[in-house]
Amino acid sequence: MANIANRQWRLISRPQGSLTEANFEFSTHPVDELHTGEVLVKNDLISLDPSSRIWTNAQESYMPPVAIGDVMRSINVGTVVKSLNPKFDQGALVTGLTGWQDYAVMNGDNLSKLPPTPSFEKEVYLTVLSHIGLTAYFGLLDVGGAKSGETLVVSAAAGAVGSLVGQIGRLRGMRVVGIAGSDEKCAWITQSLGFDTAINYKTQNLMQELRKACPRGIDVDFENVGGDILNCALALINQKARIVLCGYISGYNLNKPEHGPANIANMVGKRARMEGFIVTDYLPRASQGYAALGKWLAEGSLKYAVDWVDGLEKAPVALNRLFNGANIGKLIVRV
Numbered sequence: 001m002a003n004i005a006n007r008q009w010r011l012i013s014r015p016q017g018s019l020t021e022a023n024f025e026f027s028t029h030p031v032d033e034l035h036t037g038e039v040l041v042k043n044d045l046i047s048l049d050p051s052s053r054i055w056t057n058a059q060e061s062y063m064p065p066v067a068i069g070d071v072m073r074s075i076n077v078g079t080v081v082k083s084l085n086p087k088f089d090q091g092a093l094v095t096g097l098t099g100w101q102d103y104a105v106m107n108g109d110n111l112s113k114l115p116p117t118p119s120f121e122k123e124v125y126l127t128v129l130s131h132i133g134l135t136a137y138f139g140l141l142d143v144g145g146a147k148s149g150e151t152l153v154v155s156a157a158a159g160a161v162g163s164l165v166g167q168i169g170r171l172r173g174m175r176v177v178g179i180a181g182s183d184e185k186c187a188w189i190t191q192s193l194g195f196d197t198a199i200n201y202k203t204q205n206l207m208q209e210l211r212k213a214c215p216r217g218i219d220v221d222f223e224n225v226g227g228d229i230l231n232c233a234l235a236l237i238n239q240k241a242r243i244v245l246c247g248y249i250s251g252y253n254l255n256k257p258e259h260g261p262a263n264i265a266n267m268v269g270k271r272a273r274m275e276g277f278i279v280t281d282y283l284p285r286a287s288q289g290y291a292a293l294g295k296w297l298a299e300g301s302l303k304y305a306v307d308w309v310d311g312l313e314k315a316p317v318a319l320n321r322l323f324n325g326a327n328i329g330k331l332i333v334r335v
C-alpha cells in the first residue's frame with residue numbers, strides 16, 4: 001500500500017537515565033501490503049505507560065525489550081481500515097500492541113475487538129476498561145485482599161492506576177490515604193474521587209503526615225512508587241499487612257538500583273506479605289474485572305481523568321510527564 005504514508009517512532013538507542021527524543025527516530029514509510037489473515041489498523045489513541053520506559057532497556061523484564069530499530073511498543077486503541085481476516089470487519093474498534101505509529105499491519109491473533117457501538121468514550125478502553133483498570137482491580141482485591149474497615153495507602157495516587165485503586169478501596173469500605181506530588185492532585189483525589197485524605201510528599205513531611213493519616217496503622221500498601229515512600233509505609237504496617245508491589249517508578253530511570261527500604265525488617269514481626277504481580281497474570285479473569293469496573297463506571301461511582309497529548313510526534317517527550325509528575329490521570333496520545 002505504497003499510497004499510505006506511515007509515520008513511525010523507532011528506538012535507535014537505549015536511554016541512560018530519562019529517555020529523550022534522541023533515543024528514537026521519527027520517519028515515514030509506506031504501509032506494507034496485507035497478506036491473508038492480516039488487518040490494517042489506524043491508531044487513534046496511544047497509551048504511554050511507565051512500562052514503556054522499562055521496555056527501552058536491554059534487560060529482559062516481563063516482556064522482551066524493544067529491539068533497536070523496532071517501532072516503539074504501546075497498547076493502543078485503533079480502527080480497522082482494511083481487513084483480510086474474517087474476524088475483523090472494516091470500521092471495527094480494536095485494541096492491541098500496535099505501537100508508536102499511524103498504522104499497523106497486524107496478525108488478527110494479537111488484536112482484540114472492542115464493543116462495536118461503544119457505550120463509553122474511546123479512552124475508556126485505555127483507562128477503566130483496560131490493563132489499567134484490571135491492574136487496580138485485581139491488584140487491590142486479589143493480591144491485596146482488601147477488606148472493609150481496613151486502611152489502604154496508595155502512592156502515585158492521582159495517576160492512572162492509583163486513582164482507580166483509591167476509588168475501589170472506598171467502594172469496598174476502606175479508609176483510603178493517597179500520596180501524590182502536588183496540591184492540585186491531592187485536591188482532586190479527595191474532593192472529586194472521595195479519598196479520605198491525601199499527602200503531598202513533595203511539600204509535606206511524609207513520615208509525620210502518614211502517621212497522622214493512618215492512626216490505626218496500614219493494612220494494605222498499594223505501592224506504585226517504591227523508594228522512600230515504600231520505606232515510610234513499611235514503618236506503619238499492621239499485623240498481617242499486605243504490600244502490593246504494583247510498580248517501582250522511582251527506580252525506572254536509575255542506571256543502578258538503589259538500596260532497598262531499611263524498614264523492611266518490620267515485616268517479620270508484623271507477619272506481613274509483600275507480593276509483586278503483573279496484570280497479564282489476570283487476563284484469564286479479565287471478563288470478571290471488566291464486568292465490575294464497567295458497572296461502577298456506568299453508575300458513576302468510578303471516575304477517571306485523561307492527560308491528553310495531541311500528536312504522534314510528541315510521544316517520546318510526552319512519556320516523561322509520567323516521571324516528572326505532570327500527568328493527572330492516564331497519559332494518552334491522540335494520534
Ligand SMILES: NC(=O)c1ccc[n+]([C@@H]2O[C@H](COP(=O)([O-])OP(=O)(O)OC[C@H]3O[C@@H](n4cnc5c(N)ncnc54)[C@H](OP(=O)(O)O)[C@@H]3O)[C@@H](O)[C@H]2O)c1
Nearest residue numbers: 050156159160161180181224246247248249250278279325
Ligand atoms: N504490575 C502491573 O501489571 C502494572 C500495570 C500498570 C502499571 N503498573 C505500575 O503502576 C505504577 C503507576 O502506573 P500508571 O500507569 O498509573 O502511571 P501514573 O501513576 O499515571 O504516572 C506515574 C506517576 O508516578 C509518580 N512518580 C513518578 N516518578 C516518581 C518518583 N520518583 N517518586 C514518586 N512518585 C513518582 C508521578 O506522580 P506524583 O506527581 O504523585 O509524583 C506520576 O504522575 C507504575 O509503577 C507502573 O509501572 C504496574
